[in-house]
Amino acid sequence: MKKFALQDHELVPTHIILISEEKEKVLEEYGVGAAQLPKIHISDPVIKDMEEVVVGDIIKIVRESPTAKQSIFYRLVID
Amino acid sequence: MSLSHKDLLKRIDELPLLQNMKDALHDDLAEVEVTDEEFEAIARQVVEDFDRAQVVPCEAVGVVAAQSIGEPGTQMTMRTFHYAGVAEINVTLGLPRLIEIVDARKIPSTPTMTVRLDGEYARDRDLAREVAWSIESINILHLGSIATDLAEMNVLIELNEEVMAQRKISVEEVAERLSDVTKLAVGRPDDYTLTLTPKEPSYRDLLQLVEKIKNISLKGVEGIKRVVIRKEGDEYVLYTVGSVLKEVIEFEGVDPARTKTNNITEIAEVLGIEAARNSIINEANDTLREQGLTVDVRHIMLVADMMTCDGEIKQIGRHGISGEKVSVLARAAFEVTVSHILDAAIRGDVDYLKGVTENVIVGQPIKLGTGHVQLVAKR
Numbered sequence: 001m002k003k004f005a006l007q008d009h010e011l012v013p014t015h016i017i018l019i020s021e022e023k024e025k026v027l028e029e030y031g032v033g034a035a036q037l038p039k040i041h042i043s044d045p046v047i048k049d050m051e052e053v054v055v056g057d058i059i060k061i062v063r064e065s066p067t068a069k070q071s072i073f074y075r076l077v078i079d
Numbered sequence: 080m081s082l083s084h085k086d087l088l089k090r091i092d093e094l095p096l097l098q099n100m101k102d103a104l105h106d107d108l109a110e111v112e113v114t115d116e117e118f119e120a121i122a123r124q125v126v127e128d129f130d131r132a133q134v135v136p137c138e139a140v141g142v143v144a145a146q147s148i149g150e151p152g153t154q155m156t157m158r159t160f161h162y163a164g165v166a167e168i169n170v171t172l173g174l175p176r177l178i179e180i181v182d183a184r185k186i187p188s189t190p191t192m193t194v195r196l197d198g199e200y201a202r203d204r205d206l207a208r209e210v211a212w213s214i215e216s217i218n219i220l221h222l223g224s225i226a227t228d229l230a231e232m233n234v235l236i237e238l239n240e241e242v243m244a245q246r247k248i249s250v251e252e253v254a255e256r257l258s259d260v261t262k263l264a265v266g267r268p269d270d271y272t273l274t275l276t277p278k279e280p281s282y283r284d285l286l287q288l289v290e291k292i293k294n295i296s297l298k299g300v301e302g303i304k305r306v307v308i309r310k311e312g313d314e315y316v317l318y319t320v321g322s323v324l325k326e327v328i329e330f331e332g333v334d335p336a337r338t339k340t341n342n343i344t345e346i347a348e349v350l351g352i353e354a355a356r357n358s359i360i361n362e363a364n365d366t367l368r369e370q371g372l373t374v375d376v377r378h379i380m381l382v383a384d385m386m387t388c389d390g391e392i393k394q395i396g397r398h399g400i401s402g403e404k405v406s407v408l409a410r411a412a413f414e415v416t417v418s419h420i421l422d423a424a425i426r427g428d429v430d431y432l433k434g435v436t437e438n439v440i441v442g443q444p445i446k447l448g449t450g451h452v453q454l455v456a457k458r
Contacts, residue, residue: 004328004335004336006350006351008335008336009335009336009337009350009354010336010337011339011346011350011353011354011357011358011361012350012351012353012354012357013353013357015353038384038387038388038389038390039388039389039390040351040352040353040390041352041390041391044351044352044390045348045349045350045351046350046351046353046354047351061353063353063357065098065380066360066376066380067097067099067376067377067380068097068098068099068100069097069098069099069102070097070098070099071097071098075352075390078390
């Protein structure tokens, strides 16, 4: 059986885990608490594919946008 | 002195603009030489124009999106069972499909997959057909005929040698699979004939056994009822009736990165919530475009974002995205007014008048547009 990385699929944008300094910066920039961010489940297939993601982490998602070419989105990892 | 290319790149990147605007700005400015002051002036103008082009704060974007998708929806055909491009494959389109998407149905009424193939497989028709046959679920009727022998009280299966070779399945495999599922001994009077005898010699059991055997999937992916090959540009693409993404992407010859299904829930399970969001946008856009309607993709993106922001797909139902409204008055204004108010009174609910409907009811300015702005005195 061949294994392919989910993030290679054309429907799946790039998911990047943020380190804590970056986390602070993002929350400050948007002026929100972590709980107010959109969510992603820890059981999400892409998250399961990534290593060392724990509940409470923030995932940066670099989307290909039809209107802005590239747009950045953040999701909080929840249970 | 004009800016060096490296400086230009850095300065553009720091501007609060969208990526495609930065690219356009860079492309234009790379051709001409600009000085520091000139760049400042250009950048200021562009940023200013961009600010003006954006949605203003407190704009009711949700309502605008709802109307922008809803109005073209009224022009859509109510019932379209179309053969979307692919001959013989029936795909739900038009309004029923759009409703299906926003309702976040677990299984669409016509699940179908677009299977793209890897390298050689995509170019060679014979290889593509091989993949198609390995995916397609086959039952006994594909391989031969089935009959009942009332004198012997058994089921007689005659297999076609040619088809068996083509589909790469042996008589032994068929016999084994049949006995596994039916828990009956399979007789083999000659090379391409199989017999099964029900435990009780009853006519009803015999007929039931025939039906059961017809439903057994002998090879391929169970759930993929048919596979159609179609040439698109210079590659062969498979379209399926039925959708089992998880299994199909693991097949030899299938390009997992470009294989899709129209079942959004399945995408969320196999590829994650972000892929599901993209899929909602694509499916909704394709459905509208197929009907000759153009809705700005931003409205659809907003809908897709709202549907996926909790990490799972939420439906947009009659009560909006969030399901139940918090406000008693807002709920009472919609349906069964008395029971809502009565229930709220019994429970001692409080209405904080945060939403639009309840403020309209009590005659206060609603918190939208200029109504949301408040003045704060500066000390």
